[in-house]
Amino acid sequence: MKKVLAFLLALSMCVALVTGCSKIDSDDPAQRGPEFDIYLGTKVMNLDPAISYTDENAIKILSLIFEGLTKLDENGKLKKALAKKWEITEDPKTGEERLEITINDTYWSDGSSVQANDVIYAWKRILDPEFDSPAASMLYCIKGARDAKLGNISIDDIGLYSVKKDKFIVEFEEGTDIDEFIYNTSSPALVPLRENKVASYPDTWSKSATDLSTNGPFRVKKFSEDPTEHITLERSKYYYLNQEVETEAIDKFVTPYRINVRYDVPMDKNVVSSAAETDILTMYQNKEIFYVAGLTAATAGAYGKDVQIEEEASAFMFYFNMNTSAFKESAVRKAFSMALDRNYVAQLVGLETKPATGILNDKVYDTKKGTSFRAEGGELISPVGDIEGAKALLSQEGIYPEDYDDIYILVRQNEVNDSYASAQLGFMSNEKAIAQYAASVWKQLGFNVVVRATDNVTFEDAYKTGDYDVVGMDYQMISTYPIYDLAAFSAEYSGTAVPVKNYKNEQFDALLTSAFEESDAAKKADILHEAEAVLLADNAVVPVIFNTNAYVVSGELSKVKTNYWGVQTFTKTQLKDYVQYLPSVKAAAAKEQENAE
Numbered sequence: 001m002k003k004v005l006a007f008l009l010a011l012s013m014c015v016a017l018v019t020g021c022s023k024i025d026s027d028d029p030a031q032r033g034p035e036f037d038i039y040l041g042t043k044v045m046n047l048d049p050a051i052s053y054t055d056e057n058a059i060k061i062l063s064l065i066f067e068g069l070t071k072l073d074e075n076g077k078l079k080k081a082l083a084k085k086w087e088i089t090e091d092p093k094t095g096e097e098r099l100e101i102t103i104n105d106t107y108w109s110d111g112s113s114v115q116a117n118d119v120i121y122a123w124k125r126i127l128d129p130e131f132d133s134p135a136a137s138m139l140y141c142i143k144g145a146r147d148a149k150l151g152n153i154s155i156d157d158i159g160l161y162s163v164k165k166d167k168f169i170v171e172f173e174e175g176t177d178i179d180e181f182i183y184n185t186s187s188p189a190l191v192p193l194r195e196n197k198v199a200s201y202p203d204t205w206s207k208s209a210t211d212l213s214t215n216g217p218f219r220v221k222k223f224s225e226d227p228t229e230h231i232t233l234e235r236s237k238y239y240y241l242n243q244e245v246e247t248e249a250i251d252k253f254v255t256p257y258r259i260n261v262r263y264d265v266p267m268d269k270n271v272v273s274s275a276a277e278t279d280i281l282t283m284y285q286n287k288e289i290f291y292v293a294g295l296t297a298a299t300a301g302a303y304g305k306d307v308q309i310e311e312e313a314s315a316f317m318f319y320f321n322m323n324t325s326a327f328k329e330s331a332v333r334k335a336f337s338m339a340l341d342r343n344y345v346a347q348l349v350g351l352e353t354k355p356a357t358g359i360l361n362d363k364v365y366d367t368k369k370g371t372s373f374r375a376e377g378g379e380l381i382s383p384v385g386d387i388e389g390a391k392a393l394l395s396q397e398g399i400y401p402e403d404y405d406d407i408y409i410l411v412r413q414n415e416v417n418d419s420y421a422s423a424q425l426g427f428m429s430n431e432k433a434i435a436q437y438a439a440s441v442w443k444q445l446g447f448n449v450v451v452r453a454t455d456n457v458t459f460e461d462a463y464k465t466g467d468y469d470v471v472g473m474d475y476q477m478i479s480t481y482p483i484y485d486l487a488a489f490s491a492e493y494s495g496t497a498v499p500v501k502n503y504k505n506e507q508f509d510a511l512l513t514s515a516f517e518e519s520d521a522a523k524k525a526d527i528l529h530e531a532e533a534v535l536l537a538d539n540a541v542v543p544v545i546f547n548t549n550a551y552v553v554s555g556e557l558s559k560v561k562t563n564y565w566g567v568q569t570f571t572k573t574q575l576k577d578y579v580q581y582l583p584s585v586k587a588a589a590a591k592e593q594e595n596a597e
Contacts, residue, residue, distance in 0.1 A: 032250075032257040032258075033235065033250075033251050033255060033256055033257035033258075033578070034255070034256050034257060034573075034581070035259075035578070035581065036256065036259060036289075036290045036557070036578075036581065037230075037259075037260045037261075037262050037290065038259060038261055038290060038291040038292070038293075038570075039262050039263075039280050039289060039292045039293065040060050040061070040261055040294055041057045041294025042263075042294070042412060042414045042429060042431075042456075043228075043229075043231070043263045044057050044060075044061055044456075045207060045225060045456035045460065046058075046206050046456075046460065047061060047062065047065070047212060047220070047223070048205075049066055049191050049193075050122070050125065050189055051133055051134075055412075055473065055474050056312055056314045056547050056549075057294070058476065059188055059314075059565055060567045060568075061231070061233075061261070062188050063188060063216075063563060063565070063567055064218045064233055064259075065214040065216045065217075065219065065220055065233065066192075066214055066216045067081050067215050068082060068186060068187070068188065068191040068192075069081060069082050069083035069101065069103070069119065069185040069186075070082075070083055070183070070186040071186050071563065072186045072563060072564035072565070073563065073564065074562045074563060075564070076370075076480065078182070078186060081186075082106070082114065082119075082215070083102070083104070084102045084103055084104045084166075085101075086099055086182065087099070088100075088178055096172070097178065098159070098169055098170060098171045098172065099170040099172070099178055100167060100169055101116070102166055102167045103115075103116055103166050103167070105166070105240075106215065106238070106240045107238035107241075108194055108213045108215050108238065109214045109215070109219035109238060110194070110213045110238075111238050112213075113165070114192060115165050116162040116164065116165065116166055116168035117162050118192035118194065118215075119168065120161070120162060120168055121193060121195040121198075122192050123160060123190065124155050124156075124158075124160065125198070126139060126189070126190075127139055127145050127148050127149050127155055128148075128149075128155055129148070129149055129150065129151040129495075132494075132496050133189070133494075134189075134488035134499075135189035135190065135478050135484075136149055136494060136497070137484050137494065138181075138184045138187060138189070138190065138478065138479055138484045139190075141172050141173055141176040141177075141181055142158055142170055142172060142173070143159030143173055144157055144158035145159075145173075159172065175517075175519055177519070180481060183480070183481075184484070188478075188565070189478050191215070191216075192215055194213035194215075197211055197212065197213045207223070207224075207225060208223060209221055209224070209232075215239075216236070217235070217239050217253065218233040218254070218259065219233070219234055219235075219236045220233060221234040227263065227415040227455055228415050228416055230260050230261055230262045231260075231263070232258065232259075232260050233258065233259045233260075233261065234257065234258045235251070235254045235256060237250055239253055239254060240252075240253050253571070254572075255559075255571070255572050255573055256573055256575070262280070265278055265283065265416065266279045266280065266416050266417050266422075267279060267280050267295075267296070267299045267417055268302060269281075269282075270425075271298045271299060271422070271426045271427035272416075272419075272427045273419055273421030273424075273425055274416070274422075276416075281302050281303075284554065287554065287556060287581070289554075290553070290554040290557050290575065291551065291553050291557060291560065291568070291570075292552050293549055293568070294549075294550070294551075295307060295550040296350070296351070296427065296429070296430060297348070297349060297351060298426045298427040299427060300350070300550055303552045306552045306553075307351070307550055307552055308551055308552065308553070309352045309548050309549070309550050310548065310549045310551075310562055310566040310567070311352075311361070311362065311546070311549075312547045312548060312549050312565065313361065313363035313477040313480075313564075313565050313566060314475060314476045314477060314546075315356050315359065315360075315474065315475050315546050315547060316356075316431070316434060316472065316473070316475075316543075316544050316545050317359075317472070317474075317475050317499075317541060317542060318336075318409075318438065318470050318471070318472050318542040319470070319473075319499050319500045319541060319542070320333055320336075320469070320470055320500065320540055320542070321466055321470070321502075322500065322501060322502045322503050322540065323501065324469050325404060325405070326407060326447070326469070327470075329397070329399060330539065331393055332399060333538075333540060333542075334539045335390035335391075335393050335394050335445060336390070336438075336445075336539070336542065337381070337539045337542045338382075338385070338386045338389055338393065339385055339390040339442060339444070339445060340385050340438060340441060340542070340544060341383075341384060341385025341441075342357075342383040342385070342544055343355050343383045343385075344385065344437070345434055345437060345544055346545050348433060348434070348437065349545060351550040352548050352550075353545050353546070355383035355544075355546075356543030356546050357374070357378070357381050357383060357543075358374055358377055358379070358536065358543065359485070359486070359532055359536065359541060360373050360374055360377075360477065360482055360485055360486070360532065361374050362374050362375060362546075363480065363564070363565075364479075364480055364481070364482050365480050365482070367521040367522055369480075376525065380532065381536060381543065387444055390445055391445060391446075394446075400446075401446030401447040401448075402446060404447060406448045406449070406450055407442070407447055407450070407469045408450050408451075408452045408468060408469045408470070409439055409450070409451050409452060409469070409470045409472055410452050410454065410462055410468035410469075410470065410471045410472070411431045411432055411434075411451065411452070411453050411454075411471070411473070412429075412453070412454070412456055412459050412473070413429075413432070413455055413459075414429035414432070418432050423436075431472060432451065432453050434544060434545070435451045435453070436451050438470075438544075439451050452468075466502075472544075474547060475488075475499065475543075480564070482525070483512070483515050483516065483528055486512065486532060486535070489503075489508070489535055489541060490509050490512050491509070492504075492509035492513070493509070493512060499541070500540045500541060503540045505534065505538055505540075508534045508535050508538075511527055511528075511530055514527050515528050515531065548566075549566050549567060551568065553568075556575055557573055557574070557575055557576075558573070558576070559572045560573050
């Protein structure tokens, strides 16, 4: 044991010296930096930034591994990130305004330089007619972009091109608010992508650590389709560092060396039936895990007053498959929405969760930063359920529930925590709990409703192919401006990327077109409030709750930052006396103790 203590002392002294080192020796585990475990909730299976907006957990990972041109701090203030500078200039030939963007000198996690063409590739991919992404409308202000998305012109003919390795030009449609476009570059959907990886591994580049290249502070070292396997994030040694002469400390921009995102143990064995030897709560109490997010009402109580809550820019919603016989009937869709008691669901989920009274929450601006689209728009949905009113509506329309086949609600399964026994003990993931509540309510209307909880791979396939009746999932808002979040539901603007399969509403599309053409911010907001009301009146989109991020941070961690999207970043996070938690040190101590016994 004395040897272990001596080793710890020596390493502790080394840690004290690390701060002043000009170069970190990667062979010394003590000097590589802290390693720590965290928990983020249900595992994300796809890390494609352009489409990972059906799961609030996706952005928690994407914010750590990709970096866009700009970013938003916790107050919504725009800050430069990959962009070094930008300048609005005049095209010498046409006299039109254009944007010149110069990017910083940095590298992909595979060591290749990040170039202007990587941003261009990512944006053109979103605008490709063959690719579905709700983020397309944020790029329609680029000259020719919408025509390219509709297949009317080549994607290579739009006003987007590079002039140098680190500089590119954006030309705009007439009337574009360029400042708004710059602000939109903070969207996690508009980050650059490594073309050779996406093109070479189209089916696996965003689902495998081997094929994924990232330009953010962390690279993905371990990632697979196993829903219980942890994700390992490791400091990218190429992130803004000199690649020729190592004159800077490797941890100059990123403090942690490695972060393990755990999915292999349940949240709390007191409320989750599991054969696992430990759980997240025990690991947190024993300082084996230092950050826990995705807490539920059933699991948060054990953490006491340490629980912190952030409003996220997302909502949990139900979407109906308009191809099914039941949901072709607008009265059925309306009755299903009317019957839901959103106040009850918010209380069920707990942790300051709010009932969804519209599609967009307070994170989305009304006219400018600091204004709220939701506060201005008010309650478009009653948070109080009305089962009797829903029954009366069905009766008035001559709809008899017994005439319809079984209705299946598709949701993601939390492989570690969700089970019948877990529900009996008081725990269930929010997605499944909401789905089971909805099924019970809709059964009271006379329909036979069954919850179909599947693994992520099956869920993703079923959602893509439309193999569902009702799907329950998160909608992550892609912009702080309402027009782009609402455009995601328009076939006119998002094509087949709309969350509701085979849905089209001409009145809604026309209002969006008017909003895109309107330059006055107040008038545009009025149009968008009307558009949201039209969309909700159709009941193809049924918001249930506005999501919150409930989490705890160990007292051993410091400098954990929160961004505007309501999630935490760990770029400069420090772990107190981190040497004692290093796997090599812990293994040596365990072996010494074993030998002593």
